[in-house]
Amino acid sequence: MTTEAAAEFASHRTRLFSLAYRMLGSASEAEDVVQETYLRWSRAEPSAVRTPAAWLTKVMTNLCINQLTSARAQRELYVGPWLPEPVFTHTRAADPLGPLETAEQRESVSFALLTLMERLTAAERAVFILREAFGHSHREVAGAVGIEEAHSRQLHRRARERLGRPRRHFDVDDEQRRKIVERFLAAAVEGDVAGLERLLADDVVAWADGGGQVSAALRPITGREKVLRYLLGLGARPEAAQVRVEYAEANGEPAVALFAGEALFALVVPEVREDRVGGVRMVFAPGKLAFAATQLM
Numbered sequence: 001m002t003t004e005a006a007a008e009f010a011s012h013r014t015r016l017f018s019l020a021y022r023m024l025g026s027a028s029e030a031e032d033v034v035q036e037t038y039l040r041w042s043r044a045e046p047s048a049v050r051t052p053a054a055w056l057t058k059v060m061t062n063l064c065i066n067q068l069t070s071a072r073a074q075r076e077l078y079v080g081p082w083l084p085e086p087v088f089t090h091t092r093a094a095d096p097l098g099p100l101e102t103a104e105q106r107e108s109v110s111f112a113l114l115t116l117m118e119r120l121t122a123a124e125r126a127v128f129i130l131r132e133a134f135g136h137s138h139r140e141v142a143g144a145v146g147i148e149e150a151h152s153r154q155l156h157r158r159a160r161e162r163l164g165r166p167r168r169h170f171d172v173d174d175e176q177r178r179k180i181v182e183r184f185l186a187a188a189v190e191g192d193v194a195g196l197e198r199l200l201a202d203d204v205v206a207w208a209d210g211g212g213q214v215s216a217a218l219r220p221i222t223g224r225e226k227v228l229r230y231l232l233g234l235g236a237r238p239e240a241a242q243v244r245v246e247y248a249e250a251n252g253e254p255a256v257a258l259f260a261g262e263a264l265f266a267l268v269v270p271e272v273r274e275d276r277v278g279g280v281r282m283v284f285a286p287g288k289l290a291f292a293a294t295q296l297m
């Protein structure tokens with residue numbers, strides 16, 4: 001591979017990773033797919049690549065579709081709720097998920113939307129992401145996915161119908177959301193029952209992803225009283241006294257990082273709706289925290 005070809009690929013790497021992550025919901029799998037795309041790029045004949053961005057997007061998209069198709073069966077056997085792998089954003093290093101300057105950009109990598117997109121087929125997910133998150137025309141989407149433009153429009157419409165209209169919690173002012181998460185963190189750490197009751201919405205839902213490796217609730221927990229009991233139960237565990245808690249940002253959202261010594265062992269992402277916490281997503285599975293842990297090194 002020439003120096004120019006390597007430099008060309010490097011200029012697209014962040015965009016490719018952010019596309020693969022949105023497609024797969026997995027940072028580790030996204031890295032693998034980016035590496036495979038690089039290998040194919042290194043072997044491609046220059047005459048076959050008229051527009052590098054379009055060529056790389058097509059190769060990446062189809063690798064992700066294949067990966068999603070094979071991963072679907074594995075996720076059906078997953079122990080407990082499946083949540084995406086968290087990625088720290090607004091770190092000192094370059095943001096791996098690309099620009100997250102607008103509500104739409106942050107929503108496209110949010111835990112809520114990435115989880116909802118599990119409802120979609122691989123092709124629907126590809127079309128939805130290329131269209132909604134990256135702003136490609138249906139003609140460009142069709143070229144990347146290898147379908148007719150009319151089929152792209154049909155898949156996009158079907159994806160939007162399956163997803164419904166997710167609650168746009170990013171419409172809440174960033175500073176207000178941050179303050180609510182900080183109050184939630186303080187109340188949870190202090191075991192402040194009254195404080196948590198005020199912050200949790202009536203229909204709040206909590207998900208805990210232990211991946212079968214770590215003890216966690218095997219089903220979503222619904223309702224203020226049940227979620228409250230679950231959170232207080234976690235805080236009452238003997239090991240909780242040794243936990244170091246830090247405010248963070250993951251996937252463009254305020255989050256809570258929990259450390260045992262220097263090791264990241266859990267990440268909590270509260271979903272803020274208006275002035276309440278309407279959802280709590282907790283990742284405990286060690287494999288799903290590996291990428292986020294490397295960001296702290």
